[in-house]
Amino acid sequence: MLSTASSVGRETYLDLEKRARAIRRHIVNMIAEAGSGHPGGSLSAVEILTTLYFGVMKIDPNVPNDPERDRFILSKGHAAPVLYATLAERGYFAVGTLSSLRRMGSPLQGHPDMRKVPGVEMSTGSLGQGLSVGVGIALGARLDNRYCRVYVLLGDGECQEGQIWEAAMAAGHYQLNNLVAIVDRNGLQIDGSTEAVMTLSPLAQKWRAFGWDVVEVDGHSFSELFQVLDSVAYAHKPTAIIARTVKGKGVTFMEGAVDWHGKAPDRKQLEKALEELGE
C-alpha cells in the first residue's frame, strides 16, 4: 500500500473538531428536550459521521437525491440523534428542527424515516437490516456503472444479528469494493457488555473470514479515520472498519456507562454535559 497524502495537518482537523463539538451539543440538547432517546451510541459515533459527512463523502445537501451521491446508512437506527445533528450541521435541514425530536408530527422520529428527512437513505431502527440494503445499493451502483460508495454504520451489539452475516457473505462474494461497513465498537449494548451478552470477538477475524478487508482504528481519531477511508480507493474487496469507541464519548458521566444507552439527561445533567463539551 502506498502511503497516501492522508495525513493532514492538525490545522485541518480543527474545523472537524469544532463541528464534532457542535454535533455533541445538539445530541444531548435534543435528547434532553425530548425526554427520551439514545445518547450513548450517538455520542460514540460522532467522529465517524463527522469524517464522513464533512470529509470524504461525495454529497451535496442541496441535491439530496443526486443519483451519483455517496450513501450513508445508519443501520443502528436508534442512534438517530447523531445522524440528525450531522445532517442539520451539514445543511440538509435547519438546525432549529432538531429540537422537535420525537414530537408528534415532527420529521425527526425516534428512529430515522427516509420519507420524512432529507439525507436519510434508509429507514432503520429494526437492527441488522442496514448492511443488506447497503449490499444492494453497492451492487446496483456497480451494475449501473456509477462510482458512488456506500457506507454502513453498524453497532457492535448489532453484529449479533444473523442477517448481518448473510449480507457480509454476499458482499464478500461479489467483492463489493465500493462498500464500507463501519462497526461502532463501543463494547456495550442495552443489557451490558457485548462480550457478556453474546461474544463477538474475534470480530476482525470474523469479517476477514467473510472475504472483507478489515482495519481496526481509533473511532475518535480523525487522522486514523481519514487514513483508512482514503485507502478504500485501492480496495479490491469490501472494507470493514472496526472503530474502537467509547460509549457516551465527550460527557464523562455517560462514558462507558451502560445505563446511558437509552436514557435522557435531566436539566442538571444537561447543564453539566454542555459545560463539559464547551462551545
Place this chain on the structure above:
Amino acid sequence: MMRRKTTVIGIVGDSGAGKSTFVNNLAQLLGKERVTVIGLDDYHSLDRAQRKAVGITPLNPRANNLGLFMEHIERLRRGEKILKPVYDHDTGTFGEPEWVKPREFVICEGLHSFFFERLGETYDYKIYYDTHQDLKIRWKIQRDAAHRGYTVEQVLQEIRQRQRDIRNFVEPQVRHADLVVSLLPHTVTGLSAEAVKVRLAERTGANDIVHQLITLHSRGILPCRCFKEWYWGREMNVVELSEEITPPVLEAVADALGWGEKTEEKELTPFGFMLLLVARRGNKHKSRYWEERGYYAVNS
C-alpha cells in the same frame, strides 16, 4: 549579492478539464520567458501497453514514478537542472529524456502534483483545478465526437470511468491545496455554451485571494456570490464569479488591491479574471516568500 531563486507552483487537475489552457494562460501572464512548466504525465512509470497489461489507468499513482518527481522538484527548487523523462501521448511510449532548467517560476501540473504530504510542502503555492463533469463531457464531445469519430455514448462511458479514478486517486489532494478553482456550467439560459462560472475556495481564516474578494464584495465593488462549503474536512470560503468583469469594476478592484499598473481595458470573463488574480498572487507570493528569507526580489 543577488541570488536567483525559484518559486514553485503546484497544480493538480484532470486532463480534459482545461488545465493545459489554464497553465498556458498563467505562464503567459507571468511572462513565458520566466516560467518552466513541468508536466507530471512525463513521470509515468508504465507506458500505455504496460498499463493495459496491469489493468490500471494513468490516474492510479502506482502508474507514476512519483519518487523521481519528488527528487526532481527538490532539485528545481534549489535551482538545479534535471534530466526529465519524456512521455509521448500520441504513441503512448517514452521518448528521449531532456534537460530542463528551472526559471523564476516552475509550474508543476498533473494528476498527482501534491499527492504526498512531503511533496505538498515543496510548493510555494498549490492550486487544485476542478472542472464540473458536465463541462468535461461537453468539451470532450465537441473534440472527440466531432473530430475523432467517437460516439457520444463512448465519450460518456469514458468520462464516467475516469471520474471514478479521479475521485479515488486525485481528489483527496484537495485537502493540501491553498486555492481550489472550480469551473461550473452556467445555469442561466440565453448564454453561450462556452460560458462558465468560476468558484474560488480557500480555507476559512486564510487571508488570501478569496478573503480579498469577499472584502471587495462587501464594499460593493465586485459582483459575486460568497458562501462557505466543505472540501475534504476543511471548511472553505467560496466566491462564485458568474458575471463578466467590466473595465470599471476591474479598475476598482485593481485600485483596492493596489495592483498599481494599468490593467486590461476589455471585459474579462470570470475565467480570465481568475487567471489574473492567480498570476498576481504568484508574483506577490514570490517576493514575500524570498524577502522574508533575506533574498532580493529579482526581475529577469
